[in-house]
Amino acid sequence: MTSSPWPASAVRETHVGVVVLVGERAYKVKKPVRTAFCDFSTPGLRRAAIVRELELNRRLAPDVYLGAAALTGPGCDEPVLVMRRMPDDRRLSTSLARGDDLSDDLRQVARLLAAFHAGAHRSATVAVEGGRDALRERWRRNLDEMEPYRDAPLAGAELDAVRRLAFRFLDGRGPLFARRTDRVVDGHGDLIADDVFCLDDGPRVLDCLDFDDRLRYVDGLDDAAFLAMDLERLGADGAAARFLADYAEFAGDPAPAALAHHYVAYRAGVRAKVACLRWAQNGDARAAEDARTHLALATAHLRRGAPRLALVGGLPGTGKSTLAGALADRAGAVLLSSDRLRKERAGLDPTTSAAAEFGTGLYDPAHTTDVYAELLHRAAELLALGESVVLDASWTAAGLRERAAEAARAADAETVALCCAAPAAVAAERIRSRRRSVSDVTVAVAERMAIVADPWPDAVVVRTDRPLARSVAQAARVWEEAAG
Structure with missing residues:
Protein backbone atom coordinates (compact mmCIF):
# COMPACT_ATOMS: atom_id res chain seq x y z
CA MET A 1 0.00 0.00 0.00
CA THR A 2 1.49 3.35 -1.10
CA SER A 3 1.34 6.16 1.42
CA SER A 4 -0.11 9.51 0.35
CA PRO A 5 2.41 12.27 -0.42
CA TRP A 6 0.06 14.65 1.35
CA PRO A 7 -0.25 15.10 5.11
CA ALA A 8 -3.43 14.21 6.93
CA SER A 9 -6.63 16.06 6.24
CA ALA A 10 -7.00 19.32 8.09
CA VAL A 11 -9.38 22.20 8.64
CA ARG A 12 -8.28 25.81 8.81
CA GLU A 13 -10.58 28.58 9.88
CA THR A 14 -10.65 32.36 9.74
CA HIS A 15 -13.31 34.75 10.95
CA VAL A 16 -14.99 34.73 7.50
CA GLY A 17 -14.19 31.34 6.00
CA VAL A 18 -13.25 27.67 6.40
CA VAL A 19 -10.75 25.69 4.30
CA VAL A 20 -10.84 21.89 4.33
CA LEU A 21 -7.65 20.15 3.13
CA VAL A 22 -8.19 16.65 1.76
CA GLY A 23 -5.50 14.91 -0.25
CA GLU A 24 -4.33 17.09 -3.11
CA ARG A 25 -7.35 19.38 -2.93
CA ALA A 26 -8.41 22.33 -0.80
CA TYR A 27 -12.08 23.24 -0.44
CA LYS A 28 -13.01 26.71 0.75
CA VAL A 29 -16.41 27.93 1.93
CA LYS A 30 -17.54 31.30 3.21
CA LYS A 31 -19.12 31.63 6.63
CA PRO A 32 -22.66 33.08 6.67
CA VAL A 33 -21.50 36.32 8.28
CA ARG A 34 -21.85 40.03 7.70
CA THR A 35 -18.96 42.30 8.76
CA ALA A 36 -17.91 45.88 8.14
CA PHE A 37 -16.17 44.82 4.93
CA CYS A 38 -18.11 41.84 3.59
CA ASP A 39 -21.59 40.33 3.47
CA PHE A 40 -21.85 36.54 3.10
CA SER A 41 -25.18 36.25 4.89
CA THR A 42 -27.08 34.43 2.10
CA PRO A 43 -26.18 31.50 -0.18
CA GLY A 44 -26.50 33.80 -3.20
CA LEU A 45 -24.03 36.30 -1.76
CA ARG A 46 -21.62 33.50 -0.84
CA ARG A 47 -21.87 32.01 -4.33
CA ALA A 48 -21.12 35.38 -5.94
CA ALA A 49 -18.15 35.83 -3.60
CA ILE A 50 -16.77 32.38 -4.46
CA VAL A 51 -17.07 33.04 -8.20
CA ARG A 52 -15.43 36.43 -7.80
CA GLU A 53 -12.56 34.98 -5.75
CA LEU A 54 -12.04 32.31 -8.39
CA GLU A 55 -12.01 34.85 -11.21
CA LEU A 56 -9.61 37.23 -9.52
CA ASN A 57 -7.11 34.65 -8.31
CA ARG A 58 -6.94 32.82 -11.61
CA ARG A 59 -5.15 35.90 -12.93
CA LEU A 60 -1.99 34.92 -11.02
CA ALA A 61 -2.49 31.19 -10.27
CA PRO A 62 -4.84 29.64 -12.85
CA ASP A 63 -3.65 26.08 -12.12
CA VAL A 64 -4.36 26.45 -8.40
CA TYR A 65 -7.89 27.86 -8.55
CA LEU A 66 -9.66 24.98 -10.24
CA GLY A 67 -13.32 25.94 -10.13
CA ALA A 68 -16.50 26.54 -8.19
CA ALA A 69 -18.68 23.69 -6.98
CA ALA A 70 -21.41 23.09 -4.42
CA LEU A 71 -21.75 20.98 -1.32
CA THR A 72 -25.18 19.43 -1.71
CA GLY A 73 -27.40 17.27 0.43
CA PRO A 74 -30.75 17.38 2.16
CA GLY A 75 -31.42 21.06 2.75
CA CYS A 76 -27.86 21.99 1.74
CA ASP A 77 -26.54 23.72 -1.36
CA GLU A 78 -23.39 25.49 -0.21
CA PRO A 79 -21.01 27.09 -2.77
CA VAL A 80 -17.43 25.82 -2.56
CA LEU A 81 -14.16 27.05 -4.07
CA VAL A 82 -12.08 24.08 -5.29
CA MET A 83 -8.32 24.55 -5.22
CA ARG A 84 -5.16 22.60 -5.80
CA ARG A 85 -3.55 22.05 -2.42
CA MET A 86 -0.20 23.78 -1.95
CA PRO A 87 2.61 22.08 0.02
CA ALA A 306 11.26 61.85 3.81
CA PRO A 307 12.70 64.06 1.01
CA ARG A 308 15.54 66.26 2.17
CA LEU A 309 17.24 69.36 0.86
CA ALA A 310 20.81 69.43 2.13
CA LEU A 311 22.88 72.60 1.98
CA VAL A 312 26.54 71.60 2.13
CA GLY A 313 28.55 74.80 2.36
CA GLY A 314 31.61 76.48 3.76
CA LEU A 315 34.52 78.56 2.63
CA PRO A 316 36.68 77.50 -0.33
CA GLY A 317 39.07 74.66 0.40
CA THR A 318 37.06 73.29 3.32
CA GLY A 319 36.09 70.15 1.42
CA LYS A 320 32.43 70.90 0.85
CA SER A 321 32.34 69.41 -2.67
CA THR A 322 33.99 66.20 -1.49
CA LEU A 323 31.60 65.88 1.43
CA ALA A 324 28.56 66.78 -0.67
CA GLY A 325 29.38 64.11 -3.25
CA ALA A 326 30.01 61.44 -0.62
CA LEU A 327 26.80 62.30 1.24
CA ALA A 328 24.74 62.22 -1.96
CA ASP A 329 26.17 58.81 -2.84
CA ARG A 330 25.45 57.42 0.61
CA ALA A 331 21.93 58.83 0.80
CA GLY A 332 20.97 58.10 -2.81
CA ALA A 333 20.31 61.81 -3.37
CA VAL A 334 20.77 64.00 -6.43
CA LEU A 335 23.86 66.22 -6.27
CA LEU A 336 23.71 69.74 -7.69
CA SER A 337 26.81 71.94 -7.71
CA SER A 338 26.88 75.73 -7.97
CA ASP A 339 30.32 75.64 -9.63
CA ARG A 340 29.14 73.30 -12.38
CA LEU A 341 25.88 75.15 -12.86
CA ARG A 342 27.69 78.48 -13.15
CA LYS A 343 29.80 77.14 -16.02
CA GLU A 344 26.78 75.49 -17.61
CA ARG A 345 24.83 78.78 -17.58
CA ALA A 346 27.80 80.49 -19.22
CA GLY A 347 28.14 77.81 -21.90
CA LEU A 348 31.54 76.69 -20.62
CA ASP A 349 33.05 73.27 -20.01
CA PRO A 350 33.13 72.65 -16.24
CA THR A 351 36.93 72.65 -16.09
CA THR A 352 37.37 75.76 -18.27
CA SER A 353 38.72 78.54 -16.11
CA ALA A 354 36.58 81.63 -15.53
CA ALA A 355 38.77 83.00 -12.74
CA ALA A 356 38.11 86.61 -11.79
CA GLU A 357 38.60 89.01 -8.95
CA PHE A 358 36.22 88.70 -6.02
CA GLY A 359 32.69 89.73 -7.00
CA THR A 360 33.43 90.19 -10.71
CA GLY A 361 32.92 88.30 -13.99
CA LEU A 362 30.85 85.14 -13.57
CA TYR A 363 31.05 85.73 -9.82
CA ASP A 364 29.42 89.14 -9.75
CA PRO A 365 26.13 89.57 -7.82
CA ALA A 366 23.91 89.19 -10.90
CA HIS A 367 25.50 85.91 -11.97
CA THR A 368 25.50 84.59 -8.41
CA THR A 369 21.82 85.42 -7.95
CA ASP A 370 21.01 83.67 -11.23
CA VAL A 371 23.00 80.56 -10.32
CA TYR A 372 21.41 80.15 -6.90
CA ALA A 373 17.92 80.79 -8.27
CA GLU A 374 18.40 78.06 -10.87
CA LEU A 375 19.93 75.75 -8.28
CA LEU A 376 16.84 76.09 -6.09
CA HIS A 377 14.47 75.81 -9.05
CA ARG A 378 15.98 72.47 -10.07
CA ALA A 379 16.01 71.30 -6.48
CA ALA A 380 12.31 72.14 -6.07
CA GLU A 381 11.41 70.14 -9.18
CA LEU A 382 13.37 67.13 -7.93
CA LEU A 383 11.87 67.32 -4.44
CA ALA A 384 8.36 67.36 -5.91
CA LEU A 385 9.26 64.13 -7.72
CA GLY A 386 10.33 62.45 -4.51
CA GLU A 387 14.09 62.89 -4.90
CA SER A 388 16.28 64.20 -2.11
CA VAL A 389 18.84 66.80 -3.16
CA VAL A 390 22.29 67.80 -1.95
CA LEU A 391 23.30 71.34 -2.92
CA ASP A 392 27.05 71.93 -3.10
CA ALA A 393 27.71 75.69 -2.80
CA SER A 394 29.40 78.10 -0.41
CA TRP A 395 26.11 79.27 1.20
CA THR A 396 27.98 82.15 2.85
CA ALA A 397 25.07 84.58 2.36
CA ALA A 398 22.26 84.32 4.91
CA GLY A 399 19.69 85.57 2.39
CA LEU A 400 20.45 82.73 -0.02
CA ARG A 401 20.19 80.19 2.77
CA GLU A 402 16.78 81.54 3.75
CA ARG A 403 15.60 81.18 0.14
CA ALA A 404 16.74 77.57 0.22
CA ALA A 405 14.85 76.97 3.46
CA GLU A 406 11.75 78.52 1.90
CA ALA A 407 12.11 76.21 -1.11
CA ALA A 408 12.31 73.19 1.20
CA ARG A 409 9.23 74.29 3.15
CA ALA A 410 7.29 74.87 -0.07
CA ALA A 411 8.17 71.33 -1.16
CA ASP A 412 7.29 69.83 2.25
CA ALA A 413 10.87 68.63 2.54
CA GLU A 414 13.28 68.52 5.46
CA THR A 415 16.29 70.87 5.48
CA VAL A 416 19.80 69.68 6.35
CA ALA A 417 22.41 72.40 6.91
CA LEU A 418 26.08 71.38 7.00
CA CYS A 419 28.97 73.84 7.18
CA CYS A 420 32.38 72.39 6.34
CA ALA A 421 35.36 73.69 8.28
CA ALA A 422 39.12 73.19 8.14
CA PRO A 423 42.13 75.15 9.39
CA ALA A 424 42.97 78.10 7.13
CA ALA A 425 46.35 76.66 6.24
CA VAL A 426 44.79 73.34 5.19
CA ALA A 427 42.15 75.10 3.08
CA ALA A 428 44.75 77.33 1.40
CA GLU A 429 46.96 74.36 0.51
CA ARG A 430 43.97 72.54 -0.99
CA ILE A 431 43.17 75.56 -3.16
CA ARG A 432 46.77 75.92 -4.36
CA SER A 433 47.08 72.21 -5.22
CA ARG A 434 43.98 72.00 -7.43
CA ARG A 435 44.47 71.09 -11.10
CA ARG A 436 41.75 71.38 -13.76
CA SER A 437 39.17 71.98 -11.07
CA VAL A 438 35.58 73.07 -11.59
CA SER A 439 36.25 75.76 -8.97
CA ASP A 440 37.98 78.99 -10.04
CA VAL A 441 38.65 80.24 -6.53
CA THR A 442 42.02 81.53 -5.47
CA VAL A 443 43.45 81.97 -1.98
CA ALA A 444 42.94 85.73 -2.28
CA VAL A 445 39.27 85.28 -3.21
CA ALA A 446 38.80 82.81 -0.34
CA GLU A 447 40.22 85.35 2.12
CA ARG A 448 37.75 88.01 0.91
CA MET A 449 34.87 85.54 1.18
CA ALA A 450 35.80 84.79 4.78
CA ILE A 451 35.59 88.49 5.62
CA VAL A 452 32.09 89.03 4.19
CA ALA A 453 30.56 85.63 5.07
CA ASP A 454 27.44 85.78 7.24
CA PRO A 455 27.31 83.68 10.40
CA TRP A 456 25.54 80.33 9.96
CA PRO A 457 24.40 79.47 13.48
CA ASP A 458 21.86 76.79 12.59
CA ALA A 459 24.29 74.70 10.54
CA VAL A 460 26.06 71.64 11.91
CA VAL A 461 29.81 72.18 11.60
CA VAL A 462 31.62 69.26 9.98
CA ARG A 463 35.39 69.20 10.39
CA THR A 464 37.05 67.99 7.20
CA ASP A 465 40.69 67.92 8.38
CA ARG A 466 40.21 64.28 9.39
CA PRO A 467 39.47 61.01 7.56
CA LEU A 468 36.62 61.48 5.09
CA ALA A 469 34.74 58.50 6.50
CA ARG A 470 34.33 60.27 9.86
CA SER A 471 33.05 63.45 8.24
CA VAL A 472 30.61 61.53 6.07
CA ALA A 473 29.38 59.51 9.06
CA GLN A 474 28.66 62.75 10.95
CA ALA A 475 26.84 64.23 7.96
CA ALA A 476 24.84 61.02 7.53
CA ARG A 477 23.70 61.15 11.16
CA VAL A 478 22.47 64.71 10.69
CA TRP A 479 20.71 63.59 7.48
CA GLU A 480 18.99 60.68 9.22
CA GLU A 481 17.89 62.80 12.17
CA ALA A 482 16.40 65.52 9.97
CA ALA A 483 13.00 63.80 9.71
CA GLY A 484 12.58 63.81 13.49
Missing part, protein backbone atom coordinates in the same frame (compact mmCIF):
# COMPACT_ATOMS: atom_id res chain seq x y z
CA ASP A 88 3.07 23.87 3.35
CA ASP A 89 6.82 23.33 3.32
CA ARG A 90 7.09 25.44 0.14
CA ARG A 91 5.30 28.41 1.65
CA LEU A 92 7.53 31.50 1.45
CA SER A 93 7.20 32.32 5.14
CA THR A 94 8.10 28.74 6.06
CA SER A 95 11.15 28.79 3.81
CA LEU A 96 12.26 32.03 5.41
CA ALA A 97 11.93 30.54 8.88
CA ARG A 98 14.09 27.59 7.77
CA GLY A 99 16.77 29.96 6.55
CA ASP A 100 16.55 28.88 2.90
CA ASP A 101 18.31 30.92 0.23
CA LEU A 102 15.35 32.49 -1.55
CA SER A 103 17.20 34.86 -3.90
CA ASP A 104 16.16 33.04 -7.06
CA ASP A 105 12.62 32.37 -5.83
CA LEU A 106 12.00 36.01 -4.91
CA ARG A 107 13.41 37.14 -8.21
CA GLN A 108 10.90 34.85 -9.93
CA VAL A 109 8.11 36.31 -7.79
CA ALA A 110 9.23 39.82 -8.80
CA ARG A 111 9.20 38.81 -12.47
CA LEU A 112 5.75 37.22 -12.13
CA LEU A 113 4.33 40.26 -10.38
CA ALA A 114 5.79 42.71 -12.92
CA ALA A 115 4.39 40.66 -15.81
CA PHE A 116 1.02 40.49 -14.09
CA HIS A 117 0.98 44.26 -13.61
CA ALA A 118 1.97 44.83 -17.24
CA GLY A 119 -1.19 43.08 -18.41
CA ALA A 120 -3.49 44.04 -15.54
CA HIS A 121 -6.68 46.00 -16.03
CA ARG A 122 -6.34 49.79 -16.17
CA SER A 123 -9.03 52.46 -16.42
CA ALA A 124 -9.79 55.98 -15.32
CA THR A 125 -11.59 54.62 -12.27
CA VAL A 126 -8.63 52.41 -11.37
CA ALA A 127 -6.23 55.34 -11.77
CA VAL A 128 -8.24 57.56 -9.44
CA GLU A 129 -8.35 54.95 -6.69
CA GLY A 130 -4.59 54.52 -6.89
CA GLY A 131 -3.79 58.24 -6.97
CA ARG A 132 -2.50 60.57 -4.29
CA ASP A 133 -5.88 61.75 -3.00
CA ALA A 134 -7.19 58.21 -2.60
CA LEU A 135 -3.98 57.16 -0.88
CA ARG A 136 -4.27 60.10 1.48
CA GLU A 137 -7.83 59.07 2.34
CA ARG A 138 -6.75 55.49 3.02
CA TRP A 139 -3.98 56.77 5.29
CA ARG A 140 -6.49 59.01 7.09
CA ARG A 141 -8.97 56.20 7.65
CA ASN A 142 -6.33 53.79 8.92
CA LEU A 143 -4.78 56.34 11.26
CA ASP A 144 -8.18 57.44 12.56
CA GLU A 145 -9.07 53.80 13.26
CA MET A 146 -5.84 53.45 15.25
CA GLU A 147 -6.54 56.53 17.39
CA PRO A 148 -8.42 54.55 20.10
CA TYR A 149 -5.25 52.50 20.58
CA ARG A 150 -2.77 55.37 20.98
CA ASP A 151 -2.23 54.58 24.66
CA ALA A 152 -2.35 50.81 24.30
CA PRO A 153 -1.09 48.86 22.52
CA LEU A 154 0.47 51.72 20.49
CA ALA A 155 2.43 54.82 21.53
CA GLY A 156 0.64 58.08 20.81
CA ALA A 157 3.84 59.96 19.96
CA GLU A 158 4.74 57.41 17.31
CA LEU A 159 1.25 57.47 15.86
CA ASP A 160 1.48 61.28 15.62
CA ALA A 161 4.86 61.00 13.89
CA VAL A 162 3.45 58.60 11.30
CA ARG A 163 0.54 60.94 10.58
CA ARG A 164 2.84 63.96 10.22
CA LEU A 165 5.39 62.25 8.01
CA ALA A 166 2.86 60.46 5.78
CA PHE A 167 0.82 63.57 5.03
CA ARG A 168 3.93 65.73 4.62
CA PHE A 169 5.21 63.36 1.94
CA LEU A 170 1.87 63.32 0.13
CA ASP A 171 1.46 67.11 0.32
CA GLY A 172 4.71 67.82 -1.48
CA ARG A 173 4.72 65.07 -4.10
CA GLY A 174 1.86 66.01 -6.42
CA PRO A 175 3.97 65.88 -9.61
CA LEU A 176 5.35 62.46 -8.64
CA PHE A 177 1.92 60.88 -8.28
CA ALA A 178 0.65 62.64 -11.41
CA ARG A 179 3.42 60.95 -13.40
CA ARG A 180 2.48 57.50 -12.15
CA THR A 181 -1.14 57.33 -13.32
CA ASP A 182 -0.36 54.67 -15.91
CA ARG A 183 1.24 52.46 -13.26
CA VAL A 184 -1.99 52.13 -11.27
CA VAL A 185 -3.52 48.71 -11.93
CA ASP A 186 -6.06 46.23 -10.66
CA GLY A 187 -3.47 44.36 -8.63
CA HIS A 188 -3.26 41.71 -5.94
CA GLY A 189 -3.83 44.02 -2.97
CA ASP A 190 -2.79 41.72 -0.12
CA LEU A 191 0.56 40.17 -1.00
CA ILE A 192 2.09 38.53 2.08
CA ALA A 193 4.66 35.77 2.52
CA ASP A 194 2.09 33.27 3.81
CA ASP A 195 0.32 33.34 0.44
CA VAL A 196 3.35 32.79 -1.80
CA PHE A 197 4.52 29.26 -2.61
CA CYS A 198 7.92 28.65 -4.20
CA LEU A 199 7.51 25.50 -6.31
CA ASP A 200 10.04 23.80 -8.59
CA ASP A 201 8.23 25.08 -11.68
CA GLY A 202 7.89 28.64 -10.40
CA PRO A 203 6.05 30.61 -7.74
CA ARG A 204 2.32 30.62 -7.08
CA VAL A 205 0.75 33.73 -5.59
CA LEU A 206 -2.63 33.15 -3.93
CA ASP A 207 -5.43 34.88 -2.06
CA CYS A 208 -5.71 38.35 -3.55
CA LEU A 209 -7.91 40.96 -1.93
CA ASP A 210 -11.42 40.28 -3.20
CA PHE A 211 -13.86 41.99 -0.83
CA ASP A 212 -13.34 45.58 -2.07
CA ASP A 213 -12.18 46.24 -5.62
CA ARG A 214 -11.07 49.77 -4.77
CA LEU A 215 -8.44 48.51 -2.33
CA ARG A 216 -6.97 46.41 -5.12
CA TYR A 217 -6.57 49.42 -7.44
CA VAL A 218 -3.03 50.42 -6.57
CA ASP A 219 0.25 51.55 -8.01
CA GLY A 220 2.22 48.45 -9.00
CA LEU A 221 5.03 49.49 -6.66
CA ASP A 222 2.50 49.73 -3.83
CA ASP A 223 1.43 46.14 -4.57
CA ALA A 224 5.04 44.93 -4.50
CA ALA A 225 5.76 46.93 -1.35
CA PHE A 226 3.28 44.82 0.61
CA LEU A 227 5.45 41.72 0.20
CA ALA A 228 8.62 43.72 0.83
CA MET A 229 7.10 44.96 4.09
CA ASP A 230 6.17 41.44 5.15
CA LEU A 231 9.65 40.12 4.32
CA GLU A 232 11.17 42.85 6.46
CA ARG A 233 8.76 42.07 9.30
CA LEU A 234 10.00 38.48 9.14
CA GLY A 235 13.59 39.67 9.51
CA ALA A 236 14.61 39.41 5.86
CA ASP A 237 15.55 43.06 5.28
CA GLY A 238 18.08 42.25 2.58
CA ALA A 239 15.65 40.00 0.74
CA ALA A 240 13.00 42.75 0.91
CA ALA A 241 15.34 45.31 -0.66
CA ARG A 242 16.47 42.90 -3.39
CA PHE A 243 12.87 41.96 -4.16
CA LEU A 244 11.89 45.61 -4.68
CA ALA A 245 14.99 46.18 -6.80
CA ASP A 246 14.16 43.14 -8.92
CA TYR A 247 10.56 44.28 -9.28
CA ALA A 248 11.69 47.74 -10.41
CA GLU A 249 14.00 46.12 -12.95
CA PHE A 250 11.34 43.84 -14.44
CA ALA A 251 8.66 46.56 -14.34
CA GLY A 252 10.97 49.17 -15.86
CA ASP A 253 10.02 51.43 -12.97
CA PRO A 254 12.39 54.36 -12.20
CA ALA A 255 10.52 55.33 -9.03
CA PRO A 256 12.54 57.21 -6.40
CA ALA A 257 13.50 55.27 -3.30
CA ALA A 258 11.32 57.63 -1.25
CA LEU A 259 8.17 56.34 -2.93
CA ALA A 260 9.06 52.72 -2.18
CA HIS A 261 9.67 53.68 1.45
CA HIS A 262 6.29 55.42 1.55
CA TYR A 263 4.43 52.44 0.16
CA VAL A 264 6.19 50.03 2.54
CA ALA A 265 5.21 52.36 5.39
CA TYR A 266 1.59 52.47 4.20
CA ARG A 267 1.39 48.67 4.08
CA ALA A 268 2.92 48.42 7.55
CA GLY A 269 0.34 50.92 8.78
CA VAL A 270 -2.48 48.79 7.39
CA ARG A 271 -1.18 45.72 9.22
CA ALA A 272 -0.73 47.74 12.42
CA LYS A 273 -4.40 48.71 12.28
CA VAL A 274 -5.51 45.12 11.67
CA ALA A 275 -3.41 43.97 14.62
CA CYS A 276 -5.00 46.64 16.83
CA LEU A 277 -8.44 45.35 15.91
CA ARG A 278 -7.40 41.79 16.74
CA TRP A 279 -6.05 42.94 20.09
CA ALA A 280 -9.30 44.77 20.85
CA GLN A 281 -11.31 41.61 20.19
CA ASN A 282 -9.49 39.29 22.58
CA GLY A 283 -6.60 41.13 24.26
CA ASP A 284 -4.06 38.87 22.55
CA ALA A 285 -0.55 39.96 23.60
CA ARG A 286 0.83 38.74 20.28
CA ALA A 287 -1.54 41.03 18.42
CA ALA A 288 -0.38 43.96 20.56
CA GLU A 289 3.26 43.23 19.77
CA ASP A 290 2.37 42.78 16.10
CA ALA A 291 0.72 46.22 16.08
CA ARG A 292 3.75 47.87 17.66
CA THR A 293 6.15 46.11 15.31
CA HIS A 294 4.27 47.20 12.23
CA LEU A 295 3.87 50.79 13.41
CA ALA A 296 7.61 50.99 14.14
CA LEU A 297 8.26 49.68 10.64
CA ALA A 298 6.01 52.36 9.18
CA THR A 299 7.76 55.08 11.17
CA ALA A 300 11.22 53.93 10.12
CA HIS A 301 10.36 53.89 6.40
CA LEU A 302 8.59 57.25 6.51
CA ARG A 303 11.67 58.79 8.11
CA ARG A 304 14.04 57.17 5.63
CA GLY A 305 11.87 58.25 2.72
